[in-house]
Amino acid sequence: MKFDTPATTSPIDQLKVIGQPVDRIDGPMKTTGTAPYAYDRHDVVPNQAYGYVVGSAIAKGRIASINLTEAKAAPGVLAIVTAENAGKLGKGNFNVARLLGGPEIEHYHQAIALVVAQTFEQARAAAALVRVDYVRAQGAYDLAAAKDSGKPAPGFGGPADSAVGDFAGAFAAAPVQLDATYTTPDHAHAMMEPHASIAAWNGDKLMLWTSNQMIAWSVADMATTLGIAKDKVRLMSPFIGGGFGGKLWIRADALLAALGARAARRPVKVALTRPLMFNNTVHRPATIQRIRIGATKDGTITAIGHEGWSGDLPGGKPEAAVFQTRMLYAGANRLTTTRLSVLDLPEGNAMRAPGEAPGMMALEIAIDEMAEKLGLDPIEFRIRNDTQVDPEKPDRKFSQRQLTECLKSGAERFGWNKRDPQSGKVRDGRWLVGMGVAAAYRGAPVMKSAARVRLDSRGIVTVETDMTDIGTGSYTIIAQTAAEMMGLPLHKVVVRLGDSTYPVSCGSGGQWGANSATAGVYAACVKLREAVAQKLGLKGDAVFADGEVRSGDRRVPLAQAAGEAGLTAEDAIEFGDLAKKYQQATFGGHFVEVGVDAATAEVRVRRMLAVCAAGRILNPKSARSQVIGSMTMGIGAALMEDLVVDKRHGFFVNHDLASYEVPVHADIPHQEVVFLDETDPMSSPMKAKGVGELGICGVTAAVANAIHNATGVRVRDYPITLDKLLKELPEIG
Amino acid sequence: MKSFTYERARQPAEAAAAAARTQGAKFIAGGTNLLDLMKLEIETPTHLIDVNGLAFDKIEPTPDGGLRIGALVRNTDLAADARVRRDYAVLSRALLAGASGQLRNKATTAGNLLQRTRCPYFYDTNQPCNKRQPGSGCSAIGGINRQQAVVGASDACIATHPSDMAVAMRALDATVETVRPDGGARQIPIAEFHRLPGDTPNVETALDPGELITAVTLPPPLGGKHLYYKVRDRASYAFALISVGAIVQPDGSGRVALGGVASKPWRIEAAEAELPRGAEAVTAKLLADAKPTSQNDFKLPLVKRTLAAVLAEARG
Ligand SMILES: Cc1cc2nc3c(=O)[nH]c(=O)nc-3n(C[C@H](O)[C@H](O)[C@H](O)COP(=O)(O)OP(=O)(O)OC[C@H]3O[C@@H](n4cnc5c(N)ncnc54)[C@H](O)[C@@H]3O)c2cc1C
């Protein structure tokens, strides 16, 4: 099905199942421990051996020699895979560094060997006996030092540079100016489930049970890396214990499990240990961002410029932190630049709202600073510069844009009028209290997505698509879509996901999953309805409701319509150029109240509210979970998350969960989420968008702005740890 | 993790003798620290002597009116003990500020005292570290050291001791009771139990090889207000940046011990004479010899400010 004209009315609009806050259908499996996660799949193939990954001890250089004698002789060892004996390997499209390093080493903890043994403990013990001599090479590990060597680099979805009007002239002429530089550190995905895979060879065919967000991409990359045909790889990833972008591609666990299984001639399972997760895999790269805003005295932006610097391994991509600045606020004269330097740190890559998350961390502090300079309420300043058109191409409208409504209704709900615009004035016992606000902005990209639906003689519809559920609720909203389309209750729909033998979906990334995957299921269901109508010889409009198909006086139960053989339909949603004609994005307003301990400068978030406008909300319950999850992650980014770089040796020092701190329950207050009523007929037949990343965009700056309101201290370098506040807090008695 | 042999100790002196006799032997109690370190091959004992069967799991009154805490009393049970909560609240509060509920259920009194540093380089066997591998160098000096010590450190090591419990015990002037391989008992004042790094940061305590902790005794109740403030980067489940344990008497006199600033709980009795003059004066004495790095010099004002808040609360 081609989607190239705005959606009209469809069975989805009945909202009998869609739009209802139903519990996630996979919940019981998860709470009873019966959801099969990759590393737990003892049942899928017998005789599984264990692989343990050895990571490089240096960040850059080469392996002079590698001695496996002791390791090979250790109890239980079946095989050891290294670059020397693995045979010729290609490199996947989505990988920058090779997944099996040696002799050249590209980054710290790059995998250099896999030890396969009868038991996990044997593999781990033997791995410590692999003796490696390295020759270290000089590397670049300091973004600030490498910044000026940065080259223009396009990012996902945009060019390296954009310019409209005369930014420099307008900025220089502006009566009120802000010129500030912000930094965001490297972030780890730190999802609960580490990368894990089980591989088994059946002749020349590879079966891979793994934890992966993008099945088709990863099949292709696996085939390329191994130098085999795509149809020789079957990949299954029905359950994923969190990904946040870290599992968009194959990683060392998957490749090494495959190589280990080949070498040991039996199935092999590999999980990355937690200490390897931080340097072996990918992370959100650090950024340096300079923002310049010029405005008239009444608060109209006349010039807005955002320059971003980041680093990655040679051949890598930038963290495109400036893109939202092209779209978020009006202003006649505009400039963005994206520069990428070579850094020999582990590979940078996508993490929840790549680009926008760190970009909004900076931009939305800058807007707060500018409002302060203008003596304007920060909400008022944002509303004054709101736009209904793409500021770079004014004849291109937003399909829907309710930023102002989000901010206004949020302000009312949150009690924004109680905020003292003077910072450092509100005290509650030992706490300095402040409120902060930020806009939320995240694009709403769409991707082709296919599904197959089968109606059987029990009247059950089974949906198959290689879409993944990374904890987001894909199973549930896909079931809701099929139920709505076929006039069935939810329990009459079975959803199967994450298998490369199923039709290729959009996968889980870029917050496109909910809208695109359900639209693909919608397309397949339209075909299935046609097949039912055709089989029954129904003419005109058939109605699917209550497990029946009705036309005129005829009512046929779906089970009967399916017959013994059942009926199957398959289709994909393919998107035309509506997304080009209209800028499609999701919006929100984040409101945060913090307390800052007047003595210790410890920051605690006291309340938070997000008001979101993100198209039709397919399931308010799972959507809320997504938003509060990202708000939580945003608190992490504001207050603690920081992959600390040892700039001498080139690695992230805090590579475990005791030292890479993410929020714990005690850090998270009551979180409120409101979705504005919105349907977007330009987005898809579902009229939905996505919310999985919207919630993290802006919230971090709202925390920063609240800290400023509480203390008067403006911190521009994340995370805002107490040492950065302490010096400027008033003395205490 | 390296393979090891394992035995269950039946009798304290026997356990100590076995530990002294067997090269590479270690005791294991809750295992919450030792097993993590073994998985990373930071600790590589060849033999484990499990002390969990020894009858050290009681908290009993001592003849002089204090408390004797068995070496195996779990952190959870110690924190919840009515006598501890009433008479030694600083200890209860310190324990509850540490780790997580699950860990405290396993963690023992002796194990807590003997937990090792959280220096990130100590935890990465690819990096030089004098504490882990004597003579290899200290990666934290000149490296990442925001968490490290500001007092009592040396050119060999700037690590901190991470225990919260030990800070309270130092404020209380507890005594560590042990049995030695020869069967003899010994009492070590907590002040002398943990060591400064000097040239041998790998030697962390006054224990001799094989020496087994049997109990920690607390002196008779001191009265006063017992407070423990732990300052950290997140609200729970994080090691202290700094902590202040204090016992403050109605007349303003009292005791102060610090965590997160040195390789041992940091207390200087002479500094306590300054208590009537306030936090600044006390801190000046406590941290007189501080040599912070550019990453952790915030700990100095942080100690002062936190102590000020503690004293304000003590005054009520
Ligand atoms: C994630 C995490 C967070 C934590 N956070 C904190 C925190 O915030 N604050 C804090 O204070 N602690 C914290 N801890 C540390 C925790 O308190 C210790 O791990 C625990 O107290 C150790 O006790 P254990 O009985 O498990 O010791 P074990 O791991 O069994 O042993 C530790 C050491 O003590 C020795 N030993 C044990 N018993 C005896 C004995 N009777 N005689 C002689 N030697 C003995 C062992 O040989 C070993 O060397 C944390 C730990 C973890 C894993």
Ligand code: SF4
């Ligand atoms: S501070 Fe101590 S523990 Fe840390 S690296 Fe230096 S020697 Fe090792």
